[in-house]
Amino acid sequence: MSRVDLGGRVLNTRVDGKGDQWIILSNSLGADLSMWDDQIASLTARYKVLRYDTRGHGGSDTPGAMATFADLNGDVIALMDHFKIEKAAFMGLSMGGMTGMGLAVDHADRITRVVCADARADAPEPFRANWDARIAAIEAGGLEAIVDGTLASWLTEDWRAANPDRVAQIRAMVLANDPQGYIACCHALKGLDCLRRLPEAKVPILFVGGDQDMGAAPAVMQAMADATPGGVYTQIPNAAHVANINAPEAFNAAIAEFLGL
Numbered sequence: 376m377s378r379v380d381l382g383g384r385v386l387n388t389r390v391d392g393k394g395d396q397w398i399i400l401s402n403s404l405g406a407d408l409s410m411w412d413d414q415i416a417s418l419t420a421r422y423k424v425l426r427y428d429t430r431g432h433g434g435s436d437t438p439g440a441m442a443t444f445a446d447l448n449g450d451v452i453a454l455m456d457h458f459k460i461e462k463a464a465f466m467g468l469s470m471g472g473m474t475g476m477g478l479a480v481d482h483a484d485r486i487t488r489v490v491c492a493d494a495r496a497d498a499p500e501p502f503r504a505n506w507d508a509r510i511a512a513i514e515a516g517g518l519e520a521i522v523d524g525t526l527a528s529w530l531t532e533d534w535r536a537a538n539p540d541r542v543a544q545i546r547a548m549v550l551a552n553d554p555q556g557y558i559a560c561c562h563a564l565k566g567l568d569c570l571r572r573l574p575e576a577k578v579p580i581l582f583v584g585g586d587q588d589m590g591a592a593p594a595v596m597q598a599m600a601d602a603t604p605g606g607v608y609t610q611i612p613n614a615a616h617v618a619n620i621n622a623p624e625a626f627n628a629a630i631a632e633f634l635g636l
């Protein structure tokens with residue numbers, strides 16, 4: 376792990392592998408870079424992998440009370456500059472996938488391809504109101520107030536019953552975040568407005584998502600793929616919102632061809 380000072384914010388990072396091409400991995404709201412552990416063995420066969428904790432998460436700073444996707448995209452470009460990465464593939468889940476879509480539209484000179492997992496591209500009602508409710512719940516009760524609902528939406532009931540130790544680890548990961556950092560990112564999610572810009576995406580995007588993901592439902596992700604030039608959507612069976620943890624083998628198989636693994 377290495378904490379990188381990007382000027383005004385310090386982000387926690389980790390590099391694995393020795394490949395000659397880079398891939399950057401971006402976590403979901405409430406997670407940290409460890410959420411990608413089940414993908415690292417296959418990714419490092421080809422790539423040098425840069426993972427980072429999104430601002431407000433894990434070991435990264437919370438530089439302000441409110442974040443925007445322009446901030447989150449800017450953090451990726453600043454990390455690329457720091458590590459002297461001219462171009463990289465990018466994979467993000469949920470908030471990380473939303474960051475990836477923004478990069479595909481606004482920073483295609485630095486990004487070669489994007490895997491966008493379990494993400495929406497906009498925040499119509501009731502999503503906006505739900506973010507306000509979640510912010511209020513955390514302000515009143517901390518991350519404890521939302522962690523059980525989060526786990527229920529991230530992972531199928533069967534998986535949670537079969538993997539109690541992993542569930543306890545994931546619970547601890549959520550609770551280890553800075554509540555103010557989590558709230559800052561909720562503000563970015565409230566302002567999410569990428570759907571209308573997907574036709575401008577200039578690099579290939581693979582959309583993948585769990586068949587039981589209620590936050591980024593299959594029909595929503597299919598519509599995003601349809602709006603994206605060359606966009607493809609692949610559904611992951613028996614998986615909820617955090618499909619890469621919930622069904623790692625199917626997830627890894629779904630991204631393999633697109634990433635040349």
Ligand SMILES: O=C(O)CC1=CCC(=O)O1
Pocket residue numbers: 402403404405468469470471525528564590616
């Ligand atoms: O955790 C959730 O409730 C769903 C979610 C939205 C954006 C994200 O990263 O996760």
